[in-house]
Amino acid sequence: MIDWDRIAPALWQATLETTYMVGVSMVLAVLLGIPLGVLLLLTAPDGLTPRRVVHQVLGAFVNVGRSVPFIVLLVLVAPVTRLVTGTTIGSTATIVPLTIAAVPFFARLVEASLREVAPGKVEAARSMGASTGQIVRVVLLPEARPGLVAAATVTLVALISYSAMAGAIGGGGLGDFAIRHGYQRFDTGVTVAVVVVLLVMVQLLQSAGDRLARRLAHR
């Protein structure tokens, strides 16, 4: 039987840790992923300012980032993690690989959302004498807002699952908790409780994201 008095505070603590590392890496993913996605779009052969080499270098970086399985990435970037945070275990350390995984992931989704904006709108702005920077700020990003929110939601959900994976190597948060208190102590009840918490988190985020995207769509 689960000893709730002992488990509950620890479970709450783990939930906060997960929220912390997912939240921070999501903020970083937005701050870095949006400019990267914009650059990918602008420098594409059919973009507003085609730059072949820049586009290919950025594209390669993004593809590598997305094709490495997260669990491998965790190990791979450990030296960087230690350099930045001084350690490789705990939730702060996990933010590093999470961010490295999330930036290219989100950037591709940003690029795809911006591509969805009708070319006619960009053309209209050009006919009004808008510079490329103005087109990005005034047309592309605002018009793509519903798509960007959806992209952010998908990224958040992926980050939650990645962060749980980081638990396998002592990354803190809910995954870590499930492994130490559930798996290693053969306490299936704890594992199930963690799954339920994760499920609720994902559900809440997804429906909030959907609602926000719909509200921004103005259709």
Add this chain to the structure above:
Amino acid sequence: MITLQHVSKTFPARRRSPAVTALDDVGLRVERGQVMGVVGPSGSGKSTLARIVNLLERPSAGTVTVDGVELTTLGAAELDRARRGIGMIFQQFNLLDSRTVLANVELPLELAGVGRRERRTRAAELLERVGLGDKLDAHPAQLSGGQRQRVGIARALAPRPKVLLCDEATSALDPVSTASVLALLRTLTEELDLTTVLITHEMDVVKRACDHVTLLESGRVVDSGALGDVVRRPGSPLATRLLPPPAAPAGEQVVEVVVGTTEHDTVLTDLIRLHDVRVAVLAGSVETLGDQRFGRLQLRLDGTPGQVRAALDHLATHQPAVDDDATGALADRPTDRTLEGALA
């Protein structure tokens, strides 16, 4: 106001498509205040022509001059500034869904760095003018096609441009909205002394909203001029499309004349008065072109052979109207075929 000289545009070959010459040595002049309709079959280069005027598309050869400025020589920043003097409206409206109607009309002013209060006032005033004073806070998705195009028009006019480009502005609209949008365009262009290029594939749009017309075929200008001149120009491919000939009564020798309301009296009455022939109108069709009405009449002239010949000579010299300098080549064409037939 708008001058294109020897403009050609070739789209380079792509992986799966060969190079396309969309415009081939096009010359076009649109004087201040004119409404120039550009017609032609699909793929003839109409949209390319419109996009060349504000250099959304850079010509492969030739020069584009608008309001005395040769756009083809400008750098990026100068070109952006020049484009503010050229409004454009689109078939698909291209409004921003994320903005309210008011904010859409403010957009070009915002891009030009106009202060918030001033652009509010200007945008609201324009929306009032196009009949959408009660929709300022609506989003484009809540409007009908005709209303969206009115927003498009207000947006294009917000920075007080001197030139307005319309690419198939009414092609996505139902007949009622088309009529009201065209009427609005016509009054606004007059009120604001705009020089307008109106791309369309519908002759009806030209008849209702333009005073000049240019026909493109495979990227070349094949006919151009004022409606009143074109419609009277013998052999003009546009003339019969602007004013279709009536079904001719079979077996009769007919003379065809095109008369406008202003000289209605002189052509027919001179014929009768000066040459003493009797004139029977066998068939006729009448069209309103811009603000004038024109008739294409098929006549039979009765009298002595000498009188008829003199009358036909009179028509031959008075009927073909003065040609526009823009299409000098067309002036050399042989005279009206029906007239020749009657003279033979």
